[in-house]
Amino acid sequence: MKHYSYDEWMQYVKDEIKDTDREQLENHLYTCDQCLEDYLQAITANETSLPVLSSENSFTDQVMAKVVPALVVPDTVNDLSTMETVRLVPDTNNTNNTNNTINTTSSRKKPFYQQAVFHYLLAAAATIVLMFSGAFQSLATYASSLETPQHVQEKKSSVTEGVINKTFAWMDSLEKKEADKK
Template sequence: MNHIPVEQWKKYVEDELEPVERERCEAHLIVCDLCLEQYMQCLEQSEGLPLPDDEAAFAAAAMNRFDELCTSQERNAALTVLPAARRDARLPLLHHPFFHYAVAAVITLILMGSGVFQTITQQIAHIEPDSANAAEPADEPFSKIIMNHTLGMLDSIQPKRERGSTP
């Protein structure tokens, strides 16, 4: 890749290049990081870009120039970009958290109304009739009580052959 010398970047910053050469330099800035670094150094060393004395007048002149260059369709398209982006930023219904909470609530109500939860608790009491009626010791941790009940339920589900006994 042929790099542009620093002297040419200085001329570019000071606007002393021909339009064709300026376009070549601008195209090269896009692809070359080393030349971009040199260009930035030349900008820092120069007197800098001229700032407008009256910013309001500068903004008005820029808007007038924008109006001259753009057709009405282009202007409308440029001005409607932001609202379109806001519309796209909205979450679809299936991804909205409220939708997920509503579905979970409906499923819970259906299971409660059909008696599934009551059947499950009756099955656990049927599997371990002694533990359902007996009071647990007060000094045993609750997590251990849950673990014992879970293990008892899993043992009743597991076939006897897998536990090592003969049929």
């Protein structure tokens, strides 16, 4: 197995390497612990050259001002049918776009045919109708008829048994003829 040098890993970290060599180095990292250690040392040595954030809070505020996600939050823990939509909207009055206002709108309740209770009641009603119509009874009768055969087949002897029986009968007849001659 070929190991890569610390200098090659430093070039990889600084992005001073060709794409084909980059793929080889990345694939090699999956299999070699020694090169992984060299790679981690190269990252540690190179982290001082990375830009430093002056204020993490202002950076976060700037990123959040550019992101406008729509979040769906349940109104209460127990009632998931009522939902609130929360949208983060950038403040257009502020030039930095660092402050966000939250607009909430409640969505309507689901129609009755989309609620779980409706489906349970529908299943119960269908079960009761099938019970009173005798559908379950006919299914039970049909299943029991499949389990037990309606006519018992007669036990047929095999060809070998037939040949053996005829052979014994023939031998018995020969013995009888011999006995009659004496």
